[in-house]
Amino acid sequence: MASIPSQSMMLRIEDMGVTYPRNVLALRPTTVDFHRGEFTVLLGLSGAGKSTLLRSLNHLVLPTAGSVISAEFGPLNSRRTVRQHRSRTAMVFQHHQLIERHTALQNVLTGRLAYHNTLRSLLPFPRQDLELALHCLERVGLADKALTRVDQLSGGQQQRVGIARALAQQPSMILADEPVASLDPATSEKVLGLLRDICREDGITTVISLHQLEYAQRFADRIIGLANAQIVFDAAPEELQPHHLNEIYHGGSNSTPMPGKAPAAKTQPVMPQPTQLEIAR
Numbered sequence: 001m002a003s004i005p006s007q008s009m010m011l012r013i014e015d016m017g018v019t020y021p022r023n024v025l026a027l028r029p030t031t032v033d034f035h036r037g038e039f040t041v042l043l044g045l046s047g048a049g050k051s052t053l054l055r056s057l058n059h060l061v062l063p064t065a066g067s068v069i070s071a072e073f074g075p076l077n078s079r080r081t082v083r084q085h086r087s088r089t090a091m092v093f094q095h096h097q098l099i100e101r102h103t104a105l106q107n108v109l110t111g112r113l114a115y116h117n118t119l120r121s122l123l124p125f126p127r128q129d130l131e132l133a134l135h136c137l138e139r140v141g142l143a144d145k146a147l148t149r150v151d152q153l154s155g156g157q158q159q160r161v162g163i164a165r166a167l168a169q170q171p172s173m174i175l176a177d178e179p180v181a182s183l184d185p186a187t188s189e190k191v192l193g194l195l196r197d198i199c200r201e202d203g204i205t206t207v208i209s210l211h212q213l214e215y216a217q218r219f220a221d222r223i224i225g226l227a228n229a230q231i232v233f234d235a236a237p238e239e240l241q242p243h244h245l246n247e248i249y250h251g252g253s254n255s256t257p258m259p260g261k262a263p264a265a266k267t268q269p270v271m272p273q274p275t276q277l278e279i280a281r
């Protein structure tokens, strides 16, 4: 039976694993707690399992083993609990998933849809929703772009609309899947800083997948390093040592134990390609 999460815990994955069709092992059975207000970065090479772990947290990817347990709603073992959990879990995507021919405000308002039934969502949004959406745009510095079509905004501005839409959902958790992968370094820093500051201010638990070590060290409260479908590091950024990076980015041939955990059992370590090594710098 699933154990009960403690007070500060927001979400627990318990012996959760994902194997895709054709026996592709993307995440070995793993147990991890995510705490209230924590800003966690999932770090690893392409194919390490970051997106799989991130998306399984709200069952966008369905775990094939173990369970996801919400402190608020319990184990995600029914359509009802999954729906409840998703209504409080906002997503930010790499390509923002905005409706380009709609205005920034209209896009942010879609963050409110989870709070209305299908029939209600066909009607104009209530005034409170409009005010909230405007407030969210203000928080990401885009109040003056509320009525601008999204396809007339820059990539960084579009991602800020994506964050405002997530905030309009009034989430207790935000899952961000490589939210800066399409942005230049200066814009990436601005977007990540904004997301981190707002989540900190509002106490929103955030899990975000990134390739860039530098950003993970700069913005994360906690880094979870993945390699070969398993967690090989899980601690504060200050604890990340060269041998951990070796584990994350090189398959860890001469690894030492990760903080708080026994050394991970490895099968068939996959060595990164030279292009992949670039991202470790």
Ligand SMILES: Nc1ncnc2c1ncn2[C@@H]1O[C@H](COP(=O)(O)OP(=O)(O)OP(=O)(O)O)[C@@H](O)[C@H]1O
Residues within 6 Å of the ligand: 020, 021, 024, 025, 026, 044, 045, 046, 047, 048, 049, 050, 051, 052, 053, 209
């Ligand atoms: N829908 C799918 N069907 C089959 N295999 C998949 C699917 N999605 C991912 N995989 C495989 O699962 C493994 C983990 O992929 P995942 O996308 O989680 O890695 P990632 O660390 O997020 O990579 P990236 O940084 O490139 O997004 C990879 O081997 C990938 O090819």
